[in-house]
Amino acid sequence: MTAEAMLQFGILILTLSLFFVMYTLRNQITQPRIRTRNKTRQPDPNRHLVQATRHLARARSTTATHRAQHARTALVEADRALSISPRDPSAHILRARALILMGRRAAAIRSLDFALSPPAAKSLSAAERADALVERAEVKMAVNMRRRVDSAMADLKEAMGLSRGMSVSTSNSVGMCLLGKCCEWKGMKGEAEDAFREALDVDPDSVEARNGLDRLGP
Structure with a gap:
């Protein structure tokens, strides 16, 4: 081999070696960035919860036709959140609210049962638990009042215990009126009057509570 050929061969080897070193260094620099970027792109259940909440609000303030559409979309968003975080009680509650609007009460009760189970309910605030308990009692009564009245009353009493003392609670008035109706249905006039008066x-301004007291009479 001539000296010129050996020089060209040496240059080729040096070039390949430099290329290999640069390739290795680039991978060492870019791979951590890729891993970091992938970590930041982890699915976020909160985004789906926000969307579900928005569609539920729209469902309650629109026509029956659009109500069903928004309720279905809210259900899809709640299910997407649950696919990321299956034990999130907030997602189960939103799912139940969408199912209620769709008329699927038995499925809604199952979702609320999970949200209010001891392991899941620990991450809910007292106000959130109270609202969910009132909603579950309301659905139970709609499904089968005769069979579920005692269970509904237990939910309502627990909800009232949680919500008493709160400066603002959507559960108090609604829950007390519903408890008054349960007591009225069971012939417990005194307890019904107390519940309507507390409401x-x-x-x-609760018309329902005043109507309940009017029904019970003097």
């Missing part, structure tokens, strides 16, 4: 203490 008026929370919301003096």
Whole structure:
């Protein structure tokens, strides 16, 4: 081999070696960035929860046709959140609310049962638990009042215990009116009157509570 050929061969080897070193260094630099970028792109259940909440709000303030459409979309978003975080009670509650609007009450009760189970309910605030308990009691009564009245009353009493003392609670007036109806249906006139009066203490404009007291008479 001539000296010129050996020189060209040496240059080729040096070039390949430099290329290999640069390739290795580039991988060492870029791979951590790729891993970091992938970590930041992890699915976020909160985004789906926000979307589900928005569609539920729209469902409650629109026509029946659009109500069903928004309720279905809310259900899809809640299910997407659950696919990321299956034990999130907030997602189960939103799922139940969508199912209620769709008329699927038995499935809604199952979702609320999971959200209110001891392991899951620990991450809910007292107000969130109270609202969910009132909603579950309301659905139970709609599904089968005769069979579920005692269970519904237990939910309502627990909800009232949680919500008493709160400066603002959507559960108090609604829950007390529903408890009054349960007591009225069971012939417990005194307890029903107490519940309706407490509902008026929370919301003096409650027509339902006044109607309940009127039904019970003097």
